[in-house]
Amino acid sequence: MGGTINTKSDTLTWHRKHLLGLEELSAGEISLILDQAAKFKKQANEGETKNNSLKGTVVANLFFEPSTRTKTSFNIAAKRLSADTVDFTAASSSLSKGETFIDTAKNIEAMGVDHVVVRHSTPGAPHLLAKHLKANILNAGDGTHEHPTQALLDIFTIRENLGSLEGITVTLVGDILHSRVARSNIWGLTKLGANVIVCGPSTLIPPQIEKLGVKVSHNFDEILAESDCINLLRIQFERQRNAFFPSIREYAHLFGMNGERIRKAKKDVLVLAPGPINRGVEITPDVADGPNSVILDQVTNGVMIRMACLYLLNQQRKKNPQ
Amino acid sequence: MSTILIRGGRIIDPGQNLDQVGNLFIQDGEVAGLIDGDISTDQVIDATDKIVCPGLIDLFVSLREPGFDEDETIATGTNAAIAGGFTSVVCTPETSPVIQDRAAAEFVQLQAERAGHCNVFPLGAVTKNLEGKELAEIGQLVEGGAVGFTDVKNPITNAEIMRRALEYTSMFNRPILSHPQVPELIAKGVMHEGFYSTMLGLQGMPSASEDIMVGRDIALAELTGGQIHFISITSRNSVKMIAEAKARGIKVTAAVTPHHLALTDESLLSFDSNLKVNPPLRTPEHIEALVQGLKEGTIDAICSDHQPCAIEKKSRELTLVPYGISGLETMLAICIKELIEPGHLSWSELIAKWTNRPAGILGINKGSLKTGQDADITIINPEKEWTVDPSQFRSMGKNTPFGGWKLKGKAETVLVAGKIQFQAE
Structure with a gap:
């Protein structure tokens, strides 16, 4: 696998109108976003937290599903690029009056919106908007399909710590079935040359996932020693139709990250979690707040990644005005 | 008494193991049988190179x-x-x-x-x-x-x-x-x-x-x-x-x-x-x-x-x-x-x-070209090339995944009880 992956971004330019998922991106395009985010992070560390690149544009956050972290992160990212922002949540919307999702989005766009950040419980909802709107669409999570910016910030955080993704082993633990974060991570990580293990109860691993180029495990302890990074996915209680495992206690016992497992893992293993975390379920507090954890770095990096995405889409928009 | 002759089509009626080129005679809304040669009728439908089958x-x-x-x-x-x-x-x-x-x-x-x-x-x-x-x-x-x-x-x-x-x-x-x-x-x-x-x-x-x-x-x-x-x-x-x-x-x-x-x-x-x-x-x-x-x-x-x-x-x-x-x-x-x-x-x-x-x-008495059956007949043009355009559907439902597909074969003429109910343009 090594050597064939083009992660060089300096010769590439961004040409996409939307960011719908990592499935459609090349390794080079992913690197382009990561490199842009790195530039923003460097500037921020030098005290230059704000620039004017999106001045005069409007970013609308359309959240049809609850979110704290992602929405705030996109908001801050947009403001740091000097865009005007508008927030929309399903509860306060005309959706409760029976208006369709597309009509709602079209109406908001008609008020003069350039970038639409959308979160929705249905896979493909951002793709549907991309068909109906002229604005750039950024997928902030569509059901159990993709969550590209979350995966990008996870990958960014890993790259920042380990230098490169090539040849390293990243283990995604937990509810893979209901996880858009897992799917986007799998696309991004495998494109950049990492080995991916998905580990969870057999009820929460979807069928034929090996075809995406990942290894499947149901025994967390067995794969600890080979993992360079462990990304602990949240148990999505809200998406579970039925009991997929007997009890939270049993889940934590089999798949929770705790101090004992940290001792069995590689010494400098990187522990990530996309959050919000259920402390004591996926991860115990000593690990979440311990030296291997980069959970809060992920959150910081999330702003940089979202700035980079908005920035690149806006550059492309300026080149091809509507 | 009204009569129709469907002439020269490939008549296929699986129920009778029938597959032959011929002339189908229709009288008063019923199938009146296969006819050799020509016969004088009120109406003639030329079905040359077409398939004539039960509706x-x-x-x-x-x-x-x-x-x-x-x-x-x-x-x-x-x-x-x-x-x-x-x-x-x-x-x-x-x-x-x-x-x-x-x-x-x-x-x-x-x-x-x-x-x-x-x-x-x-x-x-x-x-x-x-x-x-x-x-x-x-x-x-x-x-x-x-x-x-x-x-x-x-x-x-x-x-x-x-x-x-x-x-x-x-x-x-x-x-x-x-x-x-x-x-x-x-x-x-x-x-x-x-x-x-x-x-x-x-x-x-x-x-x-x-x-x-x-x-x-x-x-x-x-x-x-x-x-x-x-x-x-x-x-x-x-x-x-x-x-x-x-x-x-x-x-x-x-x-x-x-x-x-x-x-x-x-x-x-x-x-x-x-x-x-x-x-x-x-x-x-x-x-x-x-x-x-x-x-x-x-x-x-x-x-x-x-x-x-x-x-x-x-x-x-x-x-x-x-x-x-x-x-x-x-x-x-x-x-x-x-x-x-x-x-x-x-x-x-x-x-x-x-x-x-x-x-x-x-158990319905349909789907056959036997003599005495209602003349429910579909004439198919198997070579007709067309492109699916849902906006042209007669159905109010335009929900098809086949929009834009280029297909071959279409109903040319459709008779129900001997009456032409559909004729392709």
């Missing part, structure tokens, strides 16, 4: 009236049917009110007569309000013209109810048309469960859901001696079980739809809501088994499973859109593409799936 019968069509005329009416649905080559459609009872009494069954036929396009045979509900709890008034429905019974896409989950329904309908020699699915296994399902549902994060509908119910219904048909027909099967194991049941003499029949032959779960990569159907589009392996089942006669018929749907209902999030394809106007050409062109079926074998076989399942 097509669609075993499962949702006409939406009464109650859902934003989707379709009996007039628009039957108008679409003749354009698709059908002379008879069998319509489903999930209307509002549900077709569960004699008056409702008679209303549907009255509306069909008023529209005057083609024959409509209603199906009655098996259970009241399609709830699967109490039997509907099946005897009354039979008297009102119901040719079979179905709870449409609501599987009758209670095996006791299904058992009694099979026993009860057998008294009237009418089949139960079953949608074999275990509701719990397909709840909120959008597509076939497999690699692509994993990749897209869409709720899957495993083929095992169908296998379980096909197995159960076969067992109940064997127990009761009742007649079961599977509306649209899609799984490899279903084909196997039905073949085995038929070999044991159980009264079981099955149909498939053209879209389950033409499309796979991979097509959902487009997120096109027109691809959301129940049962779902499956994989090439399943399609191969369906084709084999058609060849071997395990699968008796092909139906469109026409589910017209107002555009505003389909242009929504995938989880919210209803299932279904508007299928009447593309069925014929999709079957040609999937079954004739690759050489899977002969014309006679394919026409049997549209005519005498569905007529046999329902």
Whole structure:
């Protein structure tokens, strides 16, 4: 696998109108976003937290599903690029009056919106908007399909710590079935040359996932020693139709990250979690707040990644005005 | 006395093992036989290079009236049917009110007569309000013209109810048309469960859901001696079980739809809501088994499973859109593409799936060109090339995944009881 992956971004330019998922991106395009985010992070560390690149544009956050972290992160990212922002949540919307999702989005766009950040419980909802709107669409999570910016910030955080993704082993633990974060991570990580293990109860691993180029495990302890990074996915209680495992206690016992497992893992293993975390379920507090954890770095990096995405889409928009 | 001569066509009537070029004589709305040479008639239809066959019968069509005329009416649905080559459609009872009494069954036929396009045979509900709890008034429905019974896409989950329904309908020699699915296994399902549902994060509908119910219904048909027909099967194991049941003499029949032959779960990569159907589009392996089942006669018929749907209902999030394809106007050409062109079926074998076989399942006196039969006749131009344009559909339902497909073969002339009801431009 090594050597064939083009992660060089300096010769590439961004040409996409939307960011719908990592499935459609090349390794080079992913690197382009990561490199842009790195530039923003460097500037921020030098005290230059704000620039004017999106001045005069409007970013609308359309959240049809609850979110704290992602929405705030996109908001801050947009403001740091000097865009005007508008927030929309399903509860306060005309959706409760029976208006369709597309009509709602079209109406908001008609008020003069350039970038639409959308979160929705249905896979493909951002793709549907991309068909109906002229604005750039950024997928902030569509059901159990993709969550590209979350995966990008996870990958960014890993790259920042380990230098490169090539040849390293990243283990995604937990509810893979209901996880858009897992799917986007799998696309991004495998494109950049990492080995991916998905580990969870057999009820929460979807069928034929090996075809995406990942290894499947149901025994967390067995794969600890080979993992360079462990990304602990949240148990999505809200998406579970039925009991997929007997009890939270049993889940934590089999798949929770705790101090004992940290001792069995590689010494400098990187522990990530996309959050919000259920402390004591996926991860115990000593690990979440311990030296291997980069959970809060992920959150910081999330702003940089979202700035980079908005920035690149806006550059492309300026080149091809509507 | 009115007379018509359909001249020079390739006359195919599978029920009579007939496949020959000839002239078909029609008198007073009835088939009057094959004629050698010319005869003076009121009207002559030149069918040179065309196929002349019994009018097509669609075993499962949702006409939406009464109650859902934003989707379709009996007039628009039957108008679409003749354009698709059908002379008879069998319509489903999930209307509002549900077709569960004699008056409702008679209303549907009255509306069909008023529209005057083609024959409509209603199906009655098996259970009241399609709830699967109490039997509907099946005897009354039979008297009102119901040719079979179905709870449409609501599987009758209670095996006791299904058992009694099979026993009860057998008294009237009418089949139960079953949608074999275990509701719990397909709840909120959008597509076939497999690699692509994993990749897209869409709720899957495993083929095992169908296998379980096909197995159960076969067992109940064997127990009761009742007649079961599977509306649209899609799984490899279903084909196997039905073949085995038929070999044991159980009264079981099955149909498939053209879209389950033409499309796979991979097509959902487009997120096109027109691809959301129940049962779902499956994989090439399943399609191969369906084709084999058609060849071997395990699968008796092909139906469109026409589910017209107002555009505003389909242009929504995938989880919210209803299932279904508007299928009447593309069925014929999709079957040609999937079954004739690759050489899977002969014309006679394919026409049997549209005519005498569905007529046999329902026990209706249609689907034949025997002398004395109603002159319900479809003349097909097998070479006609056309592009599917949903905006040109006569059906109000424009919900098709086949928009833009270039197809070959179309109904040219359609006669119902000797009257030309459709003539291609």
